[in-house]
Amino acid sequence: MVPDNTRTAVIKACLYEPQVNRTYTEMAAHYGIGILPARPRKPRDKAKVEACVLIMERWILGRLRNRRFHSLGELNEAIRGLLVRLNDERPIRRLGVTRRQLLEDLDRPALRPLPAEPYVFVEWRARRVGIDYHVDIDKHYYSVPHRFARTEVEVRLTGRTVEVFAKGERIAAHLRSSGNGKHTTVQEHMPSSHRRYANWTLDRIRKDAALIGPSTAALCDLILEHRPHPEQGFRACLGIVRLVKPFGMARVEAAATRALDIGTRTYGSVRSILDNNLDRHTDRPRGPDGVTILHPNIRGPRYYH
Numbered sequence: 174m175v176p177d178n179t180r181t182a183v184i185k186a187c188l189y190e191p192q193v194n195r196t197y198t199e200m201a202a203h204y205g206i207g208i209l210p211a212r213p214r215k216p217r218d219k220a221k222v223e224a225c226v227l228i229m230e231r232w233i234l235g236r237l238r239n240r241r242f243h244s245l246g247e248l249n250e251a252i253r254g255l256l257v258r259l260n261d262e263r264p265i266r267r268l269g270v271t272r273r274q275l276l277e278d279l280d281r282p283a284l285r286p287l288p289a290e291p292y293v294f295v296e297w298r299a300r301r302v303g304i305d306y307h308v309d310i311d312k313h314y315y316s317v318p319h320r321f322a323r324t325e326v327e328v329r330l331t332g333r334t335v336e337v338f339a340k341g342e343r344i345a346a347h348l349r350s351s352g353n354g355k356h357t358t359v360q361e362h363m364p365s366s367h368r369r370y371a372n373w374t375l376d377r378i379r380k381d382a383a384l385i386g387p388s389t390a391a392l393c394d395l396i397l398e399h400r401p402h403p404e405q406g407f408r409a410c411l412g413i414v415r416l417v418k419p420f421g422m423a424r425v426e427a428a429a430t431r432a433l434d435i436g437t438r439t440y441g442s443v444r445s446i447l448d449n450n451l452d453r454h455t456d457r458p459r460g461p462d463g464v465t466i467l468h469p470n471i472r473g474p475r476y477y478h
Contacts, residue, residue: 174201174208175219183210195297203292205285232259296330300337306362310335312352316362317345378410385417386426388433395438412440420447427452 178186185192191210201208211218233255242248260272268275300308306322307314310330317326317337321344329336330349337345347357360368375397382393393413397406416425428446432438446452 174206175222176208176210177219178210178213182208186210186213188212196295199295200292203288205288228259293331298328298330299325300328301325306364307356307358308337310349312354313350314356315345315347316356316358318362319364378407378414381414382410385414385422386429388426388429389413392429392432392438392443395433399438409438409440413443416443416447424452 176182178191182194182197183191184194193208193210198208216223233252236255237248237251240251242251262271264271265275270278298310300310302308302317302321302324303314304322305314306319307316308326308328310328315335315337317339321339324339326344327338329338333349335345335347335349336343345359345362347359350357378393378397379390383390393410396409396413413425413429416428420428424447425443428443428451431446431452432443435442437443
């Protein structure tokens with residue numbers, strides 16, 4: 174196959190070693206053909222194509238230039254008739270045969286059957302792995318082994334799969350997901366410090382937080398919703414839940430209430446509130462049964478300062 178040096182096919186034009194687009198190369202390999210790009214500014218390397226352009230201009234565009242068409246179907250019908258005349262009826266002057274005859278005598282016997290498997294479009298992208306050992310692909314995050322954090326990788330994308338390569342070695346493979354801002358994480362990719370929390374789920378965290386009180390449950394919900402990566406939210410919520418052991422459920426609930434008042438969503442802030450006994454002073458209104466009233470219309474005193 175002799176393509177032009179279009180940017181979508183040839184990354185770098187060179188007389189001796191042209192660099193062909195990787196996706197284009199894989200498509201050619203699937204069909205068992207080679208790619209030999211034409212040299213820059215050398216039309217004779219693809220003379221048959223250039224000659225065909227001239228023939229089409231004369232036989233089709235030239236003949237139709239003064240006609241007016243009122244639909245695409247009408248235009249296609251006119252083009253189809255001229256193509257039949259050009260290919261099947263008009264002989265090539267120096268050969269004395271039509272293009273249709275050349276196709277049947279020369280090209281068709283040399284054609285090979287199509288591959289057994291259909292071609293799957295593949296896209297390659299260069300990416301840098303984040304510090305959280307995930308790769309961002311269309312607003313979805315896929316994990317790689319944690320030792321590859323912050324390294325440059327290549328991502329091979331199909332309609333269904335995501336494969337990550339580092340220096341030619343495949344290091345991860347995932348089913349492709351929609352760009353919903355979520356994470357696809359393989360447990361074996363996680364470092365041991367994160368793997369400890371793999372069995373913690375959103376439902377379990379919310380259930381344990383709700384056992385402490387509504388403020389703690391609301392605070393954990395905010396943490397899980399606003400953290401960019403799940404394991405960060407899991408660890409923060411787990412730390413807050415485990416504060417019950419040294420401080421008790423009542424104080425942790427009061428500290429969560431104060432954290433909601435001041436608009437903080439971190440484990441460190443809750444721990445600081447407890448260490449400094451700030452949980453013993455709450456300005457949030459409570460109902461008759463002593464339970465903190467949580468409602469969007471109740472903003473707390475700090476809203477006005």
